[in-house]
Amino acid sequence: MQRITRIIFEQDESDKISLLKEYNSLLVLLKGNLTERTFSILGLPKLIDNNQYIGWYSNLEGQPILLNDIENEEHKKQIEKTLNTRINDLELVIKSMSLTSEEQALISAWLPRIKNSGNTIYVINDEPVIVNSFKTPILSEPTAIPPTSKSFWRWWYFLLLSLFLIVLLGLIWFFFCHYGKEKASDAPSIIAQNTEKNRVESKPVVEKTDVLEPKNETVTEVKNCITKEEATNKISASKMVMIFDNSASMTLTLMESQESIDKYLKSNFYSMTEKEAEAYERKMTRLPNRLSSSKEVALTSIDKIQQNIDISLVTLTSCPAAQTTSFYPYEDREKLKSKIKRLQPLEYNSATPLYSGVKQASKMLDGINRDDYILIISDGEDNCTKSNICTLANEIATAQPRLKINIVDIAGQHKIDCVAKSTGGNVYIAQNPTELIKQMSNAVSDMNISKPICK
Numbered sequence: 292m293q294r295i296t297r298i299i300f301e302q303d304e305s306d307k308i309s310l311l312k313e314y315n316s317l318l319v320l321l322k323g324n325l326t327e328r329t330f331s332i333l334g335l336p337k338l339i340d341n342n343q344y345i346g347w348y349s350n351l352e353g354q355p356i357l358l359n360d361i362e363n364e365e366h367k368k369q370i371e372k373t374l375n376t377r378i379n380d381l382e383l384v385i386k387s388m389s390l391t392s393e394e395q396a397l398i399s400a401w402l403p404r405i406k407n408s409g410n411t412i413y414v415i416n417d418e419p420v421i422v423n424s425f426k427t428p429i430l431s432e433p434t435a436i437p438p439t440s441k442s443f444w445r446w447w448y449f450l451l452l453s454l455f456l457i458v459l460l461g462l463i464w465f466f467f468c469h470y471g472k473e474k475a476s477d478a479p480s481i482i483a484q485n486t487e488k489n490r491v492e493s494k495p496v497v498e499k500t501d502v503l504e505p506k507n508e509t510v511t512e513v514k515n516c517i518t519k520e521e522a523t524n525k526i527s528a529s530k531m532v533m534i535f536d537n538s539a540s541m542t543l544t545l546m547e548s549q550e551s552i553d554k555y556l557k558s559n560f561y562s563m564t565e566k567e568a569e570a571y572e573r574k575m576t577r578l579p580n581r582l583s584s585s586k587e588v589a590l591t592s593i594d595k596i597q598q599n600i601d602i603s604l605v606t607l608t609s610c611p612a613a614q615t616t617s618f619y620p621y622e623d624r625e626k627l628k629s630k631i632k633r634l635q636p637l638e639y640n641s642a643t644p645l646y647s648g649v650k651q652a653s654k655m656l657d658g659i660n661r662d663d664y665i666l667i668i669s670d671g672e673d674n675c676t677k678s679n680i681c682t683l684a685n686e687i688a689t690a691q692p693r694l695k696i697n698i699v700d701i702a703g704q705h706k707i708d709c710v711a712k713s714t715g716g717n718v719y720i721a722q723n724p725t726e727l728i729k730q731m732s733n734a735v736s737d738m739n740i741s742k743p744i745c746k
Contacts, residue, residue, distance in 0.1 A: 295355045295413050297344040310425045317401050324384050326549035326703045332377040334422045353416035374419040516745040528599040529662045532652040536669035537608045537634045539641035541582035545723050579724050581701050585668050588731040590628050595741045605648045609640050610675035613648035645673035646680050653687045658694025664738045665696040672706040681709035688713045697734040
């Protein structure tokens, strides 16, 4: 942990002391639920030097610089975008948390302070860190308008209103008193003419109802389902490829924070006894883990996909390339589900050839003359090649504009967001079993391929 900055702390600022305690309570509440990267946007305060200063710290490593000191505007905008992404992730996790009324009140009070534009933002290796000002977000100052201008406009309002009333009264007198008398004699003839016109025009009104009848028929045809004929017609039907991460990292438990997982991955097992190492491994790979939960929700999602959609499976197991299957029609989905159930990472040489998986999956689909889909279920980025997966995604989007890629990101690292964004897809963050069920359902629903058969 390194210190970013220090701020003078006045001893008589009792409000700031209570805010400091509240903020530290907030950090304790959020730490176990956020990923290490999301949590890193929150600076860690501590009273130092005999309580004369508040020191702000971070677990990030590198030279802290002020965001406002960055001269490159594009670089600055990218950092601001990262900050907004982290805050959005924080809010998504908060919505999924089970909170007491006191905890909810604490978070509700501090979210506006976290997003307060008056906070100081530091940057460490392109990662933003918020140094909270502990000040209530202040509204802009349009209210501080000189009173003279208000009184000036108030007189104008009264003058305009008076003129409007005078004109209105004049019009009323003209039409109802003066003009009305002159035209009174013409009233019977006008009424007679209008009566005759109504008789003549009544027939076309009846004819118009005949024109509207076909519109009622088209409305009844709009249904959120597919017919039995459509379910058996596969000529123009979409296809889907499911890319499934089967690397060793998928055996990590979903019951620990990302910080604990990162600590585990960096651990020196040679400094432990054999029993200690085995116990530690059992703890960090206990069920439900990423793989077991992903399998479960994938099997459930397959059952919801409509019958005319053929599905292929691409697995990421080891370098250099991903493994693919042929497309499974509806009648063979049990075989597909059985293959997913049997997925197990390799004990040695396990890896994530994601670039290869996305490239092969795109070649299996049309994405030009019909809407096709790829669903990625993964907890990380490619570690088999140095090729840029974002460039690949841009190429796919250009060549196959109707191919959409959605991502279920189990680790919440945002390392492959560009793949979804380039192809018009979405990223769904899922860091616990409950989120995984919900986000997988959202990812499939967004593809519009889970319509039931019309009854």
